[in-house]
Amino acid sequence: MSRDELAAWLRLLLTPGVGPEHARKLLSAFGLPEAVFEQSVSALSVVVPSRLAQSLQTPPEDLEAQVDRVMAWLAASTDRHVLTLADPRFPPDLLQIADPPLLLYVQGQPEALRHPRRLAIVGSRNPTPQGETNARQFAFALGQADVCVVSGMALGVDGAAHTGALDAGAPTVAVVGTGLDRVYPKRHLALAHRIAAQGAIVSEFPLGTPPLPAHFPMRNRIIAGLSQGTLVVEAAVQSGSLITARLAAEQGREVFAIPGSIHAPQSRGCHALIRQGAKLVESAQDILEDLHMAEAPTAPETPTPRPDSLLDAMGYDPVSFDALQARTGLDTATLQARLLDLELDGEVSRMPGGLLQRIGQS
Secondary structure (H helix, E strand, C coil), X not given: CCHHHHHHHHHHHHCCCCHHHHHHHHHHHHCCHHHHCCCCHHHHHCCCCHHHHHHCCCCCCCHHHHHHHHHHHHHCCCCEEEEECCCCCCCHHHHHCCCCCCEEEEEECHHHHHCCXXXXXXXXXXXXXXXXXXXXXHHHHHHHCCCEEEECCCCCHHHHHHHHHHHCCCCEEEECCCCCCCCCCHHHHHHHHHHHHHCEXXXXXXXCCCCCCCHHHHHHHHHHHCCCEEEECCCCCCCHHHHHHHHHHHCCCEEEECCCCCCCXXXXXXXXXXXXXXXXXXXXXXXXXXXXXXXXXXCCCCCCCCCCXXXXXXXXXXXXXXXXXXXXXXXXXXXXXXHHHHHHCCCEEECHHHEEEECCCC
8 A cells, every 4th residue: 555545544534523434425425535535625515514524625633643653564564454445355244334444454464354264252351260261162173173263352251262263273363442553451462473473463443542441342343243153152241242242143143152150140141142042052063053164173172271269260050079179270188178268258068969069259
């Protein structure tokens, strides 16, 4: 993309008051941004309010600085790209959604956005140990079946899904809510490098954009729009993951959900989705068959991460001592002592058959 072309697209996006909706109307009426800025105020006023038509006559004050910043970012690495609606590499599935982004910043491989098999995996930022394991193992199995996993690079389920896909040697796409010159959350810096090397990181937000709360629901429409289906692993009833699932359904894409314990708050969003018509899945093969994708090989067991607390390791369903020991990695004496402390605090009770039951809400 030439500097003049980039400047025209950025001018359209940065002109105060225009916004994506008016910008799409202008592009539909006049063609490329360069043509928009060749129009008279009267011609523009037929498409947008007259005040915006007047604004379009004057370039934004910081336009040249923004163009310089993007050009420098592009020049710093060959794996950096800017895709506009007019670019043949722009993902065609995004053109089908109600409000496609006008411009995408991409770090990595743009072809990952057009991979023939794409599935979004989303869920809680604070999943249970089993939820995090499910996300990683589903992504691993799907990756082995040549599916590109799309997620948001957030903590919890998102990060586990990206990791599972990468470990399977598959591409994965992270759609983020910041400018691509920063990584959020910072602890995912190493993961971001892996994703860019094996797939792509994508954002519609200008360079320098911080992680503002309003941006994450906006990026969810891109996660859903890039994918042929969306899998929700764990989610509370009020969560961004359910926004992604709703957007996927509105876009005519399939929605899948993994059921969980009736006692776990992180499972209630999935159960609500299933009641509303999402497809209950128990394996990656369920998704592959429903989307008519290639069969997935059996995924090997991957190690379960050690939970931060004993109550987290127990979850909300009855669990045996042996299973709890495997989850925590604690020796027998230490685990027995910690269980006794929890019994005395009224957090855990013992059940017939040697099972343990969490009874508190920590």
